[in-house]
Amino acid sequence: MTESDPYAGERLKESAFHPRQAVLNIRNAWASWNGYKLANYYYDAEYEYFCIRNQCGTYDICPMQKYRITGSDAEKMLNRMVTRDITKMALNRVTYVVWCTDAGRMVDDGTIFKLGDNKYMLTCGSPCGAWLKMSAFGFDDVSIVDESDDIAALSLQGPTSCSVLKAMGLHGIETAKPFDIRNFTFHSGTLMVSRTGFTGDLGYELWVKSELGLELWDDLYSAGADFGIQPFGEAATNMARLEAGFIMPGMEFNEALKTVHFEHDQTPFELNLGWLVDFKKPHFNGRAALLRDYERGPRYTLTKLDIEGNKPAIESYIYSNRSCNRQIGYVTSAMWSPTVKANIALAMIETKELRGELFAEIYYEKELRQYSKVAKCEIRTKAFWTPTRARATPPPDH
Amino acid sequence: MQHYDSIIIGAGHNGLVCASYLAKSGQRVLLLEAAENVGGLAASREFHPGFKVSVAHTLSHFSKKIVDDLKLQEHGFNANQETLSTIGLDLNGNHIRLENGELHGVSDDDAKSYQGYRILMQRFADMLKPFWLKTMPRIGMNNLADVMTFAHLGLKMRLLGQRDMREFMRVAALPTRDLMDENFDSDLVRAMLSWDGHLGSKLAPRSPNHAVLAMLYRMAGEQGGNHSVPVGGMPGMMHALLSSATANGVDTRTGATVERILIEANENGLAASGVRMADGETFLASRVVSSADPQRTFFSLAGVENLEIQFCNRIRRLRxxxxxxxxxxxxxxxxxxxxxxxxxxxxxxxxxxxxxxxxxxxxxxxxxxxxxxxxxxxxxxxxxxxxxxxxxxxxxxxxxxxxxxxxxxxxxxxxxxxxxxxxxxxxxxxxxxxxxxxxxxxxxxxxxxxxRVTGGHWHHAEFAMDQILMMRPTYEAAQYRTPIPGLFLCGAGSHPGGDVTGAPGHNAAVEILK
Amino acid sequence: MKRYDAIVIGAGHNGLTNATYLAKAGLDVIVVEKNDYIGGASVTRELHEGWFYSSCSYVCSMMRQAIHRDLDLSRHGLILVPYLGGVSFADDGSTLLAYHDADAAYLELKKHSPHDADAMHRFHADMSRYSQLIRKTLLRTPPDPTTFRIRDFRELLYLARQFWALGERELYEYIRFFTMSAAEFLEDYFENDLIRATMASPGIIGTALGVYSPGSAYVLLHHVMGDVDGNIGAWGLARGGMGAISNALAGALQEHGGEILTSAPVQQIIVKNGRAVGVALDDGEEIQSRIVVSNLDAKRTFTQIMDRNDLPPGIYEKAKNFKIRGSSGKVNIALSGLPKFTGVPDNRYINRGGQVFLGSLETMERAYDCWKRGRWSDDPFIESVIPSAWDPTVAPPGKHWMSNFVQYCPAELADGPWTAEKRDQFGQTVIDKIERYSPGFKDLIVHMEVRTPHDMENEIGLTEGNIFQGELTIDQLLFNRPFPGYAQYRMPITNLYMCGSSTHPGGGVSCACGANAAREILLDLRRKNTVPEDDFYDE
CATH class of the missing domain: 3.30.519 (Guanine Nucleotide Dissociation Inhibitor; domain 2)
Known part of the structure; x- marks a missing residue:
């Protein structure tokens, strides 16, 4: 691409790691995220998925939105926006949060990094600058800076990820507990490491100034060469997050501000995220509506299903009986889990029907012919895959 | 420390009316006014030694019900106000005059048209009249009374008859320019008669969707849209309101600036519990009623951290x-x-x-x-x-x-x-x-x-179709209650709106006493 | 002499649609047209050798695809092609490019304002919601809320249900949106003036309102509620020009046995014993029929081709007061090549879309202020499209045809009537402005046709050249259109109907008015309904 490229304006942006990733993307399988070019997969999605579970891999999270929120009212402003009490956060900690409209419908989810007194970083999947600005209205001293393009971030996930970081010279990283943040001197700047991720496995997310992106990549890959490091794309991420039971916008929930039809968005209770809503904290947005939803009980509940057979229940309806004449829900994400060898799915199911039997009507194709079958579903209350290494501190070596 | 039933912020006419009604029903009421005199925009001030004036200078539709309920006549308000004729000044001295429902100094055609016009507009105004002194319910329709209010409005429209009902649905959104063009030939007449549709607003004769309703609102009083100066002027009127309030037991303090509405949290959420003054003193009460404009009330006094984000945005974007x-x-x-x-x-x-x-x-x-x-x-x-x-x-x-x-x-x-x-x-x-x-x-x-009026807007918020009735100031605060339990509005930013009418104060009191 | 079942006055798209549905129901129908060509404002003619001008309407989005499919218009030659891209130009020459692709659109907006790039998602969701509601009313007859008829009540209930489905908050937001100005409505979403101005620009097209006039937000919606194959807000070109729509409709009409008589201006609708019984043409010929349908605007129908004495009291005044204001001009240009615009990349998808020379909200509003004062602005708002960049049939190979829609152009000038000289000056103002953004543009001009409201009225019979056949303000929408009590296509004279854009749902090449009128006529004549129901994308 040159200066004179007349299509420059509509080509996807390239992240700080792109020069390295482009070389590794053997299949040229690109997707997009927030205007960035992002690998759907590099070589083979399932192979990349097993990197996460078996060795370690990196996922480019440069396209993720990062907002730096500072000022003497920063904590007050954020605490009013999200449903969790962030005043309880310790320095250098990360917490998973959701934020809702006045009606208690989820605008988005993301993570908050506490970097200092009234110094926070908020990350989320899609842009939320307009919502942040609306939320900050009326607070005298809050500054919101969109640093999405200025920070290069790489997610390093998998059982050997801690070993790689140690080999890279990040001393003491093994003492970082889940959701801890550690800072290291790195070339001309600072490398921030948080023990976070979207795979449900042991993993870290690495944050540097964009200018240091390639240094980070190179250092990481030379340290990781002996630990099987590989890049992985969106497809593998999506598999790993489903096993971990994590939700995705556009799959499990509709972002409320992008929802056209009345109540086609979701409350945190519907998404089984009630644990994120703290009614004891100071006032927060959507509180009254959420309290109503809590007391009445959500209409739908996002449920983890273990389904008989091995055909993924993609876009299936859920019924309360085998004859499929009473539809009580729908599947949001489904796949065959290679790790736990189960046919897993997330489904939105009418809360009152959860006590009864559940059946999925599954459609599948066999050499162009369409088939369907009805499969019994079992409810799972825990994530499908929760390795102990993900929570252990220090984590095991492999 | 004394605990009040209600604290009213702002002793403009709406604050005074609201306070009087509440006190009359037996509440202990504290009325706080930042200025040295009561009256708000209708208070008189000496702008030059010996010369006094108030920002609001005439009355057009102060509610008779309030005059009677609060016995304002006993307190010196003279209902026999002189109705002002409206004069359209002409550069050449051929002024036109609207007096006692007749146009003078105009062509026969215009004078005749005016009679038909006036009767029709008065029919529309009379139809809407009951609703200015009534809380407009949310469209949610929670109870029979709410349903009845809408049913009543529907019935009133029906009672206009098919022809006039159709005409009302057309005319209600018309720009005054079209309305005037349809009825009158003289440009001076058109300008004079459309004046009350625009006074105090940011819109003009070619702007649809606001002016006719504003005119009908101003025609809702006893005087059919005529303006008057009460005996003793606007100060006399404010004096009567204060006197009535005092007689009803309202504790009025002037020179008392409220800095913050106190809001406390309990397990059910938030509740307004009193006010903190600029000098640090606090007063506690079961409820706080603000006659300040919505932006001041919510942003400066209550604080956005106690409110919802989209709610604040709707208040922010009020014109x-x-x-x-x-x-x-x-x-x-x-x-x-x-x-x-x-x-x-x-x-x-x-x-x-x-x-x-x-x-x-x-x-x-x-x-x-x-x-x-x-x-x-x-x-x-x-x-x-x-x-x-x-x-x-x-x-x-x-x-x-x-x-x-x-x-x-x-x-x-x-x-x-x-x-x-x-x-x-x-x-x-x-x-x-x-x-x-x-x-x-x-x-x-x-x-x-x-x-202390945001934007210096007399009506606290533009009188436009999206900012009136159950949308004034916004749908979650249009019934005088706000999202914060115990905090109420009673100023011109609430239904029915601005001008010296006392209606928002009256309606808020009715709602509080429910 | 032959007596027809129905005479339709005016062979515009609505007249032709109406006639086709009547013919399809088995009626003997004739369409009479004053010009020697059909199409009304949906017309394409070779005004310069080799160049086919869509002199009036130039793009299409409102066309009901239920009608397109039902009348098999594709077989009759109609192909609607969506066009991508577009550029808005600010006063200072900076540009906002419109990309079809979501990522590209996001990145472009982000260059101007990251906040607005994000807010655009909310804006789109809200506009979809508003559009989807209003779209449900397009192929329906508006109810009369003042009657006690079961049908009106049922339709009112239908509307109420659609409203109710919005949920409480959106219901109030909808009322707000419906009554306020486009510019102020957009302040709730966007910060950047160019983005605001771009999004507000559909709010002034064709209307005598400014971006700051309450009610212009609805006009905005009116322009973005259409779709091309379900892409709400997208616009398309008819292959061969807008005349292809009329020609396809005429083909369908003739297939169903309908007749079209051109060069037949109607002098008067003949009324006997309070019933419309036919029309008298300018040449003295009289055509008799059971019913008469006027595709002309309400003002023209009642004040020009009817005897005032035939009308019930009050109707003439209603028609006289009907707001149909000339506010738009059109400059159609044959070009020897594709113009290049400063600051716009040589990107085929962008350059071949539309160009909007809007300047800023203030420039647009000041142009409106000029209109109020009976003159055109030196710096007018121009919306241009170069259909030939997409459609190979409208200009010779390598040559181009450009449509420039200009807002505002008064129907009557403060300094006296329109003259040929003033018209040329108006055209000059327009090309001067384009030249500012495209140096060398004027050298490409081969031929130019300038149309003022005055010209449009004279030629195609739209009063004051108003493209909507009547302003789209609340007092003239839904059951108020054209007049309260006469919104169901039946006019105050028995057997007289209206089917033009003066009726619900208003202007735009939607064919909906004509189809709705046909449904009502067939109901009155106790014939089987031939008009299809609309199809929606949100169900």
Whole structure:
């Protein structure tokens, strides 16, 4: 691409790691995220998925939105926006949060990094600058800076990820507990490491100034060469997050501000995220509506299903009986889990029907012919895959 | 420490009315006013030694029910107000006059058209009248009373008859220009009759969706849309309201600036519990009722951290920038308007609909027209106490003067616009400049600062179709309750709206006492 | 002499649609047209050798695809092609490019304002919601809320249900949106003036309102509620020009046995004993029929081709007061090549879309202020499209045809009537402005046709050249259109109907007015309904 490229304006942006990733993307399988070019997969999605579970891999999270929120009212402003009490956060900690409209419908989810007194970083999947600005209205001293393009971030996930970081010279990283943040001197700047991720496995997310992106990549890959490091794309991420039971916008929930039809968005209770809503904290947005939803009980509940057979229940309806004449829900994400060898799915199911039997009507194709079958579903209350290494501190070596 | 049932913030007429009703029902009421006098925009001040004036200078539809309920007549309010004739000033002295429901000095056609026009508009105004003194329920319809209010409105519309109902549904959204074009030939008549549709607003004759409703609102009083100066002037009126409030047991404190509404959290959420004053003193109460404008109430007094984000956004985007300045002149004597016998009327300087429209055009861009349009009253003609003997006070609403002037307001800008207004007056009263002892010009910015009204907007929020009825100021606060339990609104930013009507104060009290 | 079942006056798209549905129901129908060509404002003619001008309407989005499919218009030659891209030009020459692709659109907006790029998602969701509601009313007859008829009540209930489905908050937001100005409505979403101005620009097209006039937000919606194949807000070109729509409709009409008589201006609708019985043409010929349908605007129908004495009291005044204001001009240009615009990349998808020379909200509003004063602005708002960049049939190979829609152009000038000289000056103002953004543009001009409201009225009979056949303000929408009590296509004279854009749902090449009128006529004649129901994308 040159200066004179007349299509420059509509080509996807390239992240700080792109020069390295482009070389590794053997299949040229690109997707997009927030205007960035992002690998759907590099070589083979399932192979990349097993990197996460078996060795370690990196996922480019440069396209993720990062907002730096500072000022003497920063904590007050954020605490009013999200449903969790962030005043309880310790320095250098990360917490998973959701934020809702006045009606208690989820605008988005993301993570908050506490970097200092009234110094926070908020990350989320899609842009939320307009919502942040609306939320900050009326607070005298809050500054919101969109640093999405200025920070290069790489997610390093998998059982050997801690070993790689140690080999890279990040001393003491093994003492970082889940959701801890550690800072290291790195070339001309600072490398921030948080023990976070979207795979449900042991993993870290690495944050540097964009200018240091390639240094980070190179250092990481030379340290990781002996630990099987590989890049992985969106497809593998999506598999790993489903096993971990994590939700995705556009799959499990509709972002409320992008929802056209009345109540086609979701409350945190519907998404089984009630644990994120703290009614004891100071006032927060959507509180009254959420309290109503809590007391009445959500209409739908996002449920983890273990389904008989091995055909993924993609876009299936859920019924309360085998004859499929009473539809009580729908599947949001489904796949065959290679790790736990189960046919897993997330489904939105009418809360009152959860006590009864559940059946999925599954459609599948066999050499162009369409088939369907009805499969019994079992409810799972825990994530499908929760390795102990993900929570252990220090984590095991492999 | 004393615990009140209700604390009312702001002793403008709505605060006074609300306080009186609450006290009358047995509540212990504390009324707090930041200024030294009660009355808000209707309070009189001495702008030059011996000369007094108030920002609001006439009454058009103060509710008779409130006068009776609060026994204002016993407290010195004289209901036998003199109805002001409305005079359309003509540059050549061929002034036109609207008096006792008749147009004078106009063509026979226009005079005749006016009769039909007046009857029809009065029918529409009468239809809407009951709803200005009533809480407009949310469309959610929670109870029978709410359903009945809508059923009542539907019935009232039906009772107009098919022809008039159809006409109402058409006319309600019409720009005044079209309404006037359909009815009248003379441009002066059109300008004069459309005046009340625009007074105090940011819109003009070609703007649809607001003016006819504003006119109907102003026609809802006992006087059929006529303006009057009460005996004793607006100060007399405020005195009567205060006296009634005091008699009902309201504890009124002036010079008492509320800094913050106290909001406490319990397991059910938040609740307003009192106020903290600028001097640090606190007063506790079961509820707080604010007659301040919605933006001030929610943002400065309650605090956004206690409110919802989208709710705050809806309050923020309320259109409440004032476009009316006040010109106050202390005069040596009665000004001479050639062609006019007396100065007892309400004089309108706008020689046609275009004059109004074009003056508004400049204001859109934050500028001031070279040819302002205005409404002129001489309050001292009706109440001699407002000026030293033989001398007079002239009070004018000058439109359209933007609150946000391009380049900002300063003394030079103020002087320049004031001189423009006086120049305009001079065209109709050529000797007036020599009679001026002192002049004062209050821009909307000044009004904002002196009277603590956001944007200097008299009505606290533009009277437009999306900001009236159950949408005033926004749907979650239109029934005088706010999202914060125990915090109520009772000012002009609530249904039915601005002008000295007492209706928001009355309706809020009814709602609180439910 | 032959007596027809129905005469339709005016062979515009609505007249032709109406006639086709009547013919399809078995009626003997004739369409009479004053010009020697059909199409009304949906017309394409070779005004310069080799160049086919769509002189009036130039793009299409409102066309009901239910009608397109039902009348098999594709077989009759109609192909609607969506066009991508577009550029808005600010006063200072900076540009906002419109990309079809979501990522590209996001990145472009982000260059101007990251906040607005984000807010655009909310804006789109809200506009979809508003559009989807209003779209449900397009192929329906508006109810009369003042009657006690079961049908009106049922339709009112239908509307109420659609409203109710919005949920409480959106219901109030909808009322707000419906009544306020486009510019102020957009302040709730966007910060950047160019983005605001771009999004507000549909709010002034064709209307005598400014971006700051309350009610212009609805006009905005009126322009973005259409779709091309379900892409709400997208616009398309008819292959061969807008005349292809009329020609396809005429083909369908003739297939169903309908007749079209051109060069037949109607002098008067003949009324006997309070019933419309036919029309008298200018040449004295009289055509008799059971019913008469006027595709002309309400003002023209009642004040020009009817005897005032035939009308019930009050109707003439209603028609006289009907707001149909000339506010738009059109400059159609044959070009020897594709113009290049400063600051716009040589990107085929962008350059071949539309160009909007809007300047800023203030420039647009000041142009409106000029209109109020009876003149055109030196710096007018121009919306241009170069259909030939997409459609190979409208200009010779390598040559181009450009449509420039200009807002505002008064129907009556303050300094006296329109003259040929003034018209040329108006055209010059327009090309001067384009030249500013495209140096060398004027050298490409081969031929130019300038149309003022005055010309449009004279030629195609739209009063004051108003493209909507009547302003789209609340007092003239839904059951108020054209007049309260006469919104169901039946006019105050028995057997007289209206089917033009003066009726619900208003202007735009939607064919909905004509189809709705046909449904009502067939109901009155106790014939089987031939008009299809609309199809929606949100169900």
């Amino acid at each position: 409440c920038q004032g476009y009316v300045a006040k010109l106050h002149l202390a005069l040596e004597g009665l000004p001479d308007f050639p062609g006019l016998d007396d100065c007892r009327g309400r004089m309108i300087i706008a020689d046609g609909l275009d004059a109004i429209e074009f003056a508004y055009d400049d204001a859109k861009y934050g500028e001031c027209s070279e040819h302002p349009v205005m409404e002129v009253v001489l309050p001292s003609v009706h109440d001699a106490s407002l000026a030293p003997e033989g001398k007079h006070v002239l009070s004018a609403h000058v439109m359209y003067v933007p609150c946000q002037l391009k380049g900002g307001w300063n003394d030079d800008a103020r002087t320049e616009i004031r001189e423009r207004a006086i120049d305009t007056l001079e065209k109709y009263a050529p000797t007036i400049r020599d009679q001026i002892i002192h002049s004062e010009f209050l821009t909307p910015k000044d009004i904002e600062q002196h009277y």
